[in-house]
Amino acid sequence: MSLFDLALIKKYDQSGPRYTSYPTANNFSAFTQDDYKQQVEISNSRGGPISLYTHIPFCDTVCFYCGCNKVVTKDKTKAEPYLDAIFKEIDMQGELFDSNRNVEQMHFGGGTPTFLSNEQIIRLSEKLQSAFNFAEDGEYSIEIDPRGVDEDTIKALAKAKFNRISLGVQDFNDDVQKAVNRIQSYKQTKAVIDIARANGFESVSIDLIYGLPKQSVATFETTLKQVSELRPDRISLFNYAHLPELFKPQRRINVLELPSADEKLAIFKYSMDYLLDLGYVYIGMDHFALPEDPLAIAQSEGQLYRNFQGYSTHADCDIVGLGLSSIGQVGDSFAQNEKNLENYYKVIDAGNLALIKGQTINDDDKVRRAVIMGLICHFKLDFVKVEKEQGIIFKDYFADSFARLEQMHDDGLIELTDNSITVMDKGRLLIRNICMVFDAYLATSKTQFSKTI
Numbered sequence: 001m002s003l004f005d006l007a008l009i010k011k012y013d014q015s016g017p018r019y020t021s022y023p024t025a026n027n028f029s030a031f032t033q034d035d036y037k038q039q040v041e042i043s044n045s046r047g048g049p050i051s052l053y054t055h056i057p058f059c060d061t062v063c064f065y066c067g068c069n070k071v072v073t074k075d076k077t078k079a080e081p082y083l084d085a086i087f088k089e090i091d092m093q094g095e096l097f098d099s100n101r102n103v104e105q106m107h108f109g110g111g112t113p114t115f116l117s118n119e120q121i122i123r124l125s126e127k128l129q130s131a132f133n134f135a136e137d138g139e140y141s142i143e144i145d146p147r148g149v150d151e152d153t154i155k156a157l158a159k160a161k162f163n164r165i166s167l168g169v170q171d172f173n174d175d176v177q178k179a180v181n182r183i184q185s186y187k188q189t190k191a192v193i194d195i196a197r198a199n200g201f202e203s204v205s206i207d208l209i210y211g212l213p214k215q216s217v218a219t220f221e222t223t224l225k226q227v228s229e230l231r232p233d234r235i236s237l238f239n240y241a242h243l244p245e246l247f248k249p250q251r252r253i254n255v256l257e258l259p260s261a262d263e264k265l266a267i268f269k270y271s272m273d274y275l276l277d278l279g280y281v282y283i284g285m286d287h288f289a290l291p292e293d294p295l296a297i298a299q300s301e302g303q304l305y306r307n308f309q310g311y312s313t314h315a316d317c318d319i320v321g322l323g324l325s326s327i328g329q330v331g332d333s334f335a336q337n338e339k340n341l342e343n344y345y346k347v348i349d350a351g352n353l354a355l356i357k358g359q360t361i362n363d364d365d366k367v368r369r370a371v372i373m374g375l376i377c378h379f380k381l382d383f384v385k386v387e388k389e390q391g392i393i394f395k396d397y398f399a400d401s402f403a404r405l406e407q408m409h410d411d412g413l414i415e416l417t418d419n420s421i422t423v424m425d426k427g428r429l430l431i432r433n434i435c436m437v438f439d440a441y442l443a444t445s446k447t448q449f450s451k452t453i
């Protein structure tokens with residue numbers, strides 16, 4: 001099965017959100033501590049499990065393609081003041097949530113969480129466990145940089161309760177690695193994965209990027225072969241978006257070395273076909289998983305969800321965001337923390353949560369979110385189900401959207417019937433475009449989004 005239709009991809013070539021949330025984070029505005037506390041009350045009244053996201057912003061070198069919020073430093077003494085602040089934040093957040101609610105997911109993201117020492121990672125995890133009630137069989141994942149990780153680190157991560165790792169690889173080719181300032185050998189990466197598996201880690205996830213300087217189909221083919229030998233449970237294949245006016249490190253990328261638009265699409269097509277031939281399931285939006293992986297199973301059972309960390313099997317979790325720039329999802333709201341490190345320290349030291357903006361979701365947002373999440377997770381939408389759950393008449397509510405949907409039907413992206421939308425194989429790669437039909441904020445948005453393909 002090929003999901004790739006060049007003519008359609010060119011026709012629908014446009015920029016759009018990645019829908020890790022709806023409304024998307026660019027729409028967030030002022031959001032106070034009281035707003036947040038009100039939402040925690042709603043969340044506690046509903047009960048249900050909790051997911052904890054902890055952001056560690058430090059990296060000791062900069063990757064030139066980076067578009068993340070991070071602090072580049074080799075000074076490891078920066079970690080301890082950060083831990084002091086985040087411990088205070090954990091205490092404040094822990095007090096807000098009912099103690100009988102289970103943490104079913106914990107994720108350390110960054111930045112580079114393994115910038116912290118082994119002892120610091122264990123201490124941070126133990127601090128979280130003292131403030132929240134952890135489930136025994138939860139999914140506890142951490143992003144690691146194999147360049148700074150050895151067997152002791154993996155053992156420390158296991159001690160800190162982690163059972164899943166996620167590694168940035170991007171590309172194993174030497175020239176590409178030099179061009180993006182991320183030198184990380186296949187041997188080093190394989191060694192870390194082998195050690196993690198030997199130490200009981202249940203899942204290994206790898207990130208790749210296509211569209212980087214010096215990449216071609218031929219170079220990426222070798223990377224894909226090496227990745228297939230590692231047999232990760234999950235693979236993310238991201239499109240490099242060159243936006244140097246937004247992301248400073250990208251100014252150090254030589255534009256003349258970037259693959260042409262056609263070469264980039266060829267790399268993408270080759271990679272898609274390669275991973276599908278290997279037996280990976282295309283989950284959607286850059287993500288692949290082995291058929292036996294919980295993500296693929298959740299998708300086949302209609303239980304998949306999407307949040308700020310990508311796809312998730314935990315639909316009913318509220319997310320508590322901790323640390324610089326983290327985003328939480330609590331009750332009927334989203335809330336984002338301060339992005340500037342000094343300001344983050346000041347607010348936390350003053351005894352306040354570091355929330356800077358967010359959004360309370362209104363009834364219209366809820367309807368559209370249900371539609372967008374349904375499409376992006378399951379490639380299918382049953383109008384009757386949406387009508388029952390959301391109390392609307394689908395065709396009346398979305399009357400303005402049907403001309404665009406009919407066009408997509410005629411183009412073969414979707415099958416539109418009286419009661420449903422089914423995304424066709426060649427529409428799967430254009431799922432962002434399909435979701436955009438239902439996004440009420442796009443018409444007035446000034447945000448520069450990445451290309452949908």
Ligand code: SF4
Binds near residue numbers: 059061145
């Ligand atoms: S890509 Fe990741 S590791 Fe590289 S600089 Fe950005 S946050 Fe740090």
